[in-house]
Amino acid sequence: MSEHLRVAVIGHAFMGAAHIHAWRTAPQFFDLPRRPEVALLVGRDEARVREAGSRLEIPETSTDWLAVVQREDIDVIDICTPGDRHAEIACAALEAGKHVLCEKPLANTVAEAERMVQAARTAEAAGSRTFCGFSYRRTPALALARRFVEEGRLGEIRHVRAQYLQDWLSDADAPLTWRLEKEKAGSGSLGDIGAHSVDAAQWISGQRIEGVSSLLHTFVPTRPISGDRAGLGGTASSSAERGPVTVDDAAAFTARFSGGAVGVFEATRYALGRRNANRLEINGSLGSIAFDFERMNELQHFDGRDDQEAQGFRTIQVTDVVHPYADHWWPVGHGLGYGDLFVHQMADFVASLEAEPLRPDFADALEVQRVLDAVELSAAQDSRYTPVQRGEEHD
Amino acid sequence: MSEHLRVAVIGHAFMGAAHIHAWRTAPQFFDLPRRPEVALLVGRDEARVREAGSRLEIPETSTDWLAVVQREDIDVIDICTPGDRHAEIACAALEAGKHVLCEKPLANTVAEAERMVQAARTAEAAGSRTFCGFSYRRTPALALARRFVEEGRLGEIRHVRAQYLQDWLSDADAPLTWRLEKEKAGSGSLGDIGAHSVDAAQWISGQRIEGVSSLLHTFVPTRPISGDRAGLGGTASSSAERGPVTVDDAAAFTARFSGGAVGVFEATRYALGRRNANRLEINGSLGSIAFDFERMNELQHFDGRDDQEAQGFRTIQVTDVVHPYADHWWPVGHGLGYGDLFVHQMADFVASLEAEPLRPDFADALEVQRVLDAVELSAAQDSRYTPVQRGEEHD
Amino acid sequence: MSEHLRVAVIGHAFMGAAHIHAWRTAPQFFDLPRRPEVALLVGRDEARVREAGSRLEIPETSTDWLAVVQREDIDVIDICTPGDRHAEIACAALEAGKHVLCEKPLANTVAEAERMVQAARTAEAAGSRTFCGFSYRRTPALALARRFVEEGRLGEIRHVRAQYLQDWLSDADAPLTWRLEKEKAGSGSLGDIGAHSVDAAQWISGQRIEGVSSLLHTFVPTRPISGDRAGLGGTASSSAERGPVTVDDAAAFTARFSGGAVGVFEATRYALGRRNANRLEINGSLGSIAFDFERMNELQHFDGRDDQEAQGFRTIQVTDVVHPYADHWWPVGHGLGYGDLFVHQMADFVASLEAEPLRPDFADALEVQRVLDAVELSAAQDSRYTPVQRGEEHD
Amino acid sequence: MSEHLRVAVIGHAFMGAAHIHAWRTAPQFFDLPRRPEVALLVGRDEARVREAGSRLEIPETSTDWLAVVQREDIDVIDICTPGDRHAEIACAALEAGKHVLCEKPLANTVAEAERMVQAARTAEAAGSRTFCGFSYRRTPALALARRFVEEGRLGEIRHVRAQYLQDWLSDADAPLTWRLEKEKAGSGSLGDIGAHSVDAAQWISGQRIEGVSSLLHTFVPTRPISGDRAGLGGTASSSAERGPVTVDDAAAFTARFSGGAVGVFEATRYALGRRNANRLEINGSLGSIAFDFERMNELQHFDGRDDQEAQGFRTIQVTDVVHPYADHWWPVGHGLGYGDLFVHQMADFVASLEAEPLRPDFADALEVQRVLDAVELSAAQDSRYTPVQRGEEHD
Incomplete structure (x- = not known):
């Protein structure tokens, strides 16, 4: 496993915790081309995101999701917020050339979802990947x-x-x-x-x-x-x-x-x-x-x-x-x-x-x-x- | 158990056989006010209804349902035919003052069913009982x-x-x-x-x-x-x-x-x-x-x-x-x-x-x-x- | 179905009732060489056996099992008593040349059971049949x-x-x-x-x-x-x-x-x-x-x-x-x-x-x-x- | 969570992998007084233990279990070998004052198990803990x-x-x-x-x-x-x-x-x-x-x-x-x-x-x-x- 894959997780409630555990466990049981690591945890409340970051042993935390999705050293944006935030975050991340994994439902309205797909088409052409977390398929x-x-x-x-x-x-x-x-x-x-x-x-x-x-x-x-x-x-x-x-x-x-x-x-x-x-x-x-x-x-x-x-x-x-x-x-x-x-x-x-x-x-x-x-x-x-x-x- | 309750069963396929067995078994396990007996079996084909009557030990068979529903010595008409015959038979039986037990569905159309209910109202006022065989209730x-x-x-x-x-x-x-x-x-x-x-x-x-x-x-x-x-x-x-x-x-x-x-x-x-x-x-x-x-x-x-x-x-x-x-x-x-x-x-x-x-x-x-x-x-x-x-x- | 098969049932508790129902129902669903009929019900208490006989519509009752097993007009003795009576009744019935169906367990001791098998060997040679009611096989x-x-x-x-x-x-x-x-x-x-x-x-x-x-x-x-x-x-x-x-x-x-x-x-x-x-x-x-x-x-x-x-x-x-x-x-x-x-x-x-x-x-x-x-x-x-x-x- | 709890895992087959995953996951979902970390992985074959250590991201590997159980910087010895090795390793670890977690069965013979309990009594008096992995209790x-x-x-x-x-x-x-x-x-x-x-x-x-x-x-x-x-x-x-x-x-x-x-x-x-x-x-x-x-x-x-x-x-x-x-x-x-x-x-x-x-x-x-x-x-x-x-x- 050569290179690490650096992930920023946005949201740290029930679903965020499940994702973080999964990013960490995957390479222990699966032979992967790159080793994922959760490099950053993003939340709205500074005290709470710090506490979560410490408990979950994540090296860095932030309350500024926009800055995070634009950082050079991040490969994947993993969106675990409620649905009303999905479109905004995903589109910004795609614009910044990230791979984006977004929890389901993709958005709260078809209009938002269409906007996200539009952004995805452009970004995918440039090498980004998009994925929506219908986890039961797994x-x-x-x-x-x-x-x-x-x-x-x-x-x-x-x-x-x-x-x-x-x-x-x-x-x-x-x-x-x-x-x-x-x-x-x-x-x-x-x-x-x-x-x-x-x-x-x-x-x-x-x-x-x-x-x-x-x-x-x-x-x-x-x-x-x-x-x-x-x-x-x-x-x-x-x-x-x-x-x-x-x-x-x-x-x-x-x-x-x-x-x-x-x-x-x-x-x-x-x-x-x-x-x-x-x-x-x-x-x-x-x-x-x-x-x-x-x-x-x-x-x-x-x-x-x-x-x-x-x-x-x-x-x-x-x-x-x-x-x-x-x-x-x-x-x-x-x-x-x-x-x-x-x-x-x-x-x-x-x-x-x-x-x-x-x-x-x-x-x-x-x-x-x-x-x-x-x-x-x-x-x-x-x-x-x-x-x-x-x-x-x-x- | 004083008096017998004389039943004529019309139809002797799967459902007729189930009914006949049930009329016979009920008084062995339940304490009933009258003992039912299947006195008559009615079918369309003379040879087949005779064979069934003999196998099922029914004293008498007939191919003339109309005559049967009008007989004095019959108390209950039990209709086990396909649905398209229900209305005609039931109405005649009710007119003759019988109790009528009819397999479900009551009829093939709402119009037929309404006619049957109409006949039932009159007959019930004179002492008849009607019942539809939604057997799963039992x-x-x-x-x-x-x-x-x-x-x-x-x-x-x-x-x-x-x-x-x-x-x-x-x-x-x-x-x-x-x-x-x-x-x-x-x-x-x-x-x-x-x-x-x-x-x-x-x-x-x-x-x-x-x-x-x-x-x-x-x-x-x-x-x-x-x-x-x-x-x-x-x-x-x-x-x-x-x-x-x-x-x-x-x-x-x-x-x-x-x-x-x-x-x-x-x-x-x-x-x-x-x-x-x-x-x-x-x-x-x-x-x-x-x-x-x-x-x-x-x-x-x-x-x-x-x-x-x-x-x-x-x-x-x-x-x-x-x-x-x-x-x-x-x-x-x-x-x-x-x-x-x-x-x-x-x-x-x-x-x-x-x-x-x-x-x-x-x-x-x-x-x-x-x-x-x-x-x-x-x-x-x-x-x-x-x-x-x-x-x-x-x- | 030519000839009737006349059965005497000895005992009319839970198991006797199950047997009587079964003798009566079998020919309605199975094509049998002879039609069984329960001709006699035997019990110890005269009033109770009469009541049972009437409820179950059995033509005749008796309290004298020994006389019953020796009657000419009985083909099958069906023993539904507690186990301590099995050997005595079965041996007498076999001696009288009957077919014997006996509830399980065959007997209360191996010695009794051996005696029954001894009697069965002799009777079977003369045409009798024996059967023990391990009903779960059915x-x-x-x-x-x-x-x-x-x-x-x-x-x-x-x-x-x-x-x-x-x-x-x-x-x-x-x-x-x-x-x-x-x-x-x-x-x-x-x-x-x-x-x-x-x-x-x-x-x-x-x-x-x-x-x-x-x-x-x-x-x-x-x-x-x-x-x-x-x-x-x-x-x-x-x-x-x-x-x-x-x-x-x-x-x-x-x-x-x-x-x-x-x-x-x-x-x-x-x-x-x-x-x-x-x-x-x-x-x-x-x-x-x-x-x-x-x-x-x-x-x-x-x-x-x-x-x-x-x-x-x-x-x-x-x-x-x-x-x-x-x-x-x-x-x-x-x-x-x-x-x-x-x-x-x-x-x-x-x-x-x-x-x-x-x-x-x-x-x-x-x-x-x-x-x-x-x-x-x-x-x-x-x-x-x-x-x-x-x-x-x-x- | 103040101090880390340093664990050496001995054995890296099916059971070793399960343990390592568990040591790592426990603090993500449970609030623990000390954060466990798997510091060392021990195996018999150098190449294989290195490969496992790398895949499982364990900082250090060794083929010398005896040296490991005596190291000052290790708190817990976690034994995942076949049963014939349990007694020897556990006794040495207890002698060195470690906490010992041993897979079941404790040993292959009662005599070995008694020796282990003897060693446990002495070590427990000095503050060590022993535990046997009957995991179904969890x-x-x-x-x-x-x-x-x-x-x-x-x-x-x-x-x-x-x-x-x-x-x-x-x-x-x-x-x-x-x-x-x-x-x-x-x-x-x-x-x-x-x-x-x-x-x-x-x-x-x-x-x-x-x-x-x-x-x-x-x-x-x-x-x-x-x-x-x-x-x-x-x-x-x-x-x-x-x-x-x-x-x-x-x-x-x-x-x-x-x-x-x-x-x-x-x-x-x-x-x-x-x-x-x-x-x-x-x-x-x-x-x-x-x-x-x-x-x-x-x-x-x-x-x-x-x-x-x-x-x-x-x-x-x-x-x-x-x-x-x-x-x-x-x-x-x-x-x-x-x-x-x-x-x-x-x-x-x-x-x-x-x-x-x-x-x-x-x-x-x-x-x-x-x-x-x-x-x-x-x-x-x-x-x-x-x-x-x-x-x-x-x-």
């Missing part, structure tokens, strides 16, 4: 599902069934956090978790969503303004002053795919008992796959070509040496965790710098954004079937 | 789910998620049977299996579906005209002449419920590997339930009031003496089967003759029909949100 | 497991892992019933439920248990003498007088099989939460199977010859037309229940009268008894490895 | 199980059921590795994986194993001497020269616990399809728990005090803020992986340096060794019940 089980589709194990795809169910808003007195404010978060369950389903469904099926008919709903219109957060949800006194929830609590939509498949999607934070049930099932003419992130090391697979008397969904433990990513880790049956997905992502990203660009890039992420946009539009128009606007072809 | 696990909702264990209901997934049409060369002809079957997956989901969802949630936005799809537009049937699907030579499939292969719709819940429904016969996955999940503010008929003796239940460290979906084996129906059968842990649901249904029906009418009656079944009608209408109108037409209130 | 999933072993899908068998876990004695104040008295029940968990595991393990593996090393334990040495029974366990006031439990509460043993497999067995009624977990797992050099009666319609199957990337335990729904028994019932995915096993048993028994004798016969059941005997002997001798005594070869 | 789900027992949720414990099932030796032509040689590995499945079960069973139940009756078996007595390893098992040409397997392939034993519980244990590498099924079930008078490492983020829990109609095993996702370790990681429902257990272990170890010693220490590990010794003795004596020899009390 789940070995989902990567295996994609492989199964490519190998033709599913045949012609007919059904895509995607649910992303969480429950941290079930308590009507859980506090009003930034994720419930349209200004910061762009949308609610749709953009936060439904976006993952849309990306995974299109990627694994190999088909694009062509149109949708949707319903958005907010169950609890006001919530206590403050309160200590614990985990995603936290609790707040019910006597606190309440403010308006300006995003959707739940999203449900049907979809038609480019290859003829029919899709059903649902995203919610009110499915009590479902902690992080990011589920995907695809049925084809020859086989099916089913996945639930709550059992992230398993892929369910039905092979319709098995002897009839011995047919059944197989519970594949996707931890064997022949499985995606698994040969870099532990012996078979010793599962991976959520944090390891980011290790895969960073390893793939670094490896791709000297190979094909890693997907999803900004243009792919814009396509997801366009689907979310159609979902919002359909919901606003009596659920009418709404085609997804498409840009130029990207493939 | 599943102990679903009856327990209903009880949990009534006990308030789920709190305010937010999500209803219903899937009915089968796979017997996955093979594009499976033959064209009557279930694929609109004239006979009325509709495809929607009326055949989606109807069960609609009935169960409304019954268990205690809320009505107020409107829907839907998508219907036919994956395989033509199929071989003949072929030996094996099970539901069977196989046919792919060289056979093909005829048009005139019903939907799959139905998907979102829904709004009268109490504020959001619903997502899907019915298909193309979910390869899902044999009879009649699934229902309901999430409330205090708890959730989840069910899959493929594990019909289990109810999943999440109680949000459990200690936080010990929360999790419980797999309840609904076979204990305190559970619905279970005290009539085996010791705990010794599950029931599909055929036993009909035993419950017949036992409940007979018991109800001297008590409150058993639900769903024809009027309830018409309400299901109206939902299916709205689904078809929405699908024909670009998935636009379509309110369910309601008749007079029935409760 | 579970479609276990019959499929047996088929898989025969087809060589498992290869060389190495491990047999059998647990039969119930929990109805977990409450130390559950009452002292006849199943806890050595005199009546012979043994406790070992003979009642462990016997099923031994029979299934030997049958499915195709190997005999050659020796065992065991441990028996009684957790609760005294229990309240009376109390209303509810299900198997029931509750009793803790202030009631207590009597001694004279059987084992739990049995655990390791075993060596004739073909080189290693076995681990456990039977208990104290596994709180396990209602009827009759489990069997077999691992071979090419494949594995796993079963749990709490999900009786499923067989888990691992095929080591699957592509490495797609290997995993398959959950087979054993309800397809190609599966044992399933073609006589409902469409795929519509499961069977515990009561249906007895229907299979009676159908198999009747069909076998004009074919090969149905297994397990009395001689097979004696072999199970000998294993249980070795388990008791080993437990009494410091768990020392104890060979199973074998009689003449029977195959 | 699984959140098992730590929660321990907490449930301590909280009394299980009541009086009756059954302990532990299986550790792997399958990497199912292929009779898998190569002869060091784990199959008694000299290096001490024992086979018993010491390698059965040891984990013994430690977990005693720790969680809070009871000691008092005696055992056991059976050891070797299914494949010779194996190909060489072959490329892939994962634990790998494949070798079946034509290769074969050498003797000198350890047990499978171990099975029953046990009696100090508090009256009955145990059944099984360890094997021939359970085809079970990749790493480290399973534990405990049944008490009030509740039960069940765990399978293949679903390491879940604990099954049955609470017998739940309403009877709502009783069932709960699937607890042990990822909530109230669960052991989970508050240091991701939001609820985002599971951990195998590698994270070592992070917990190192974090706990460092935290304990300024608090109570972390368990299991060497003395605890010796107790496990004594159980394994009794298992081997019983197997050699016709499975006779064999009491576990106990040293002085340690608690």
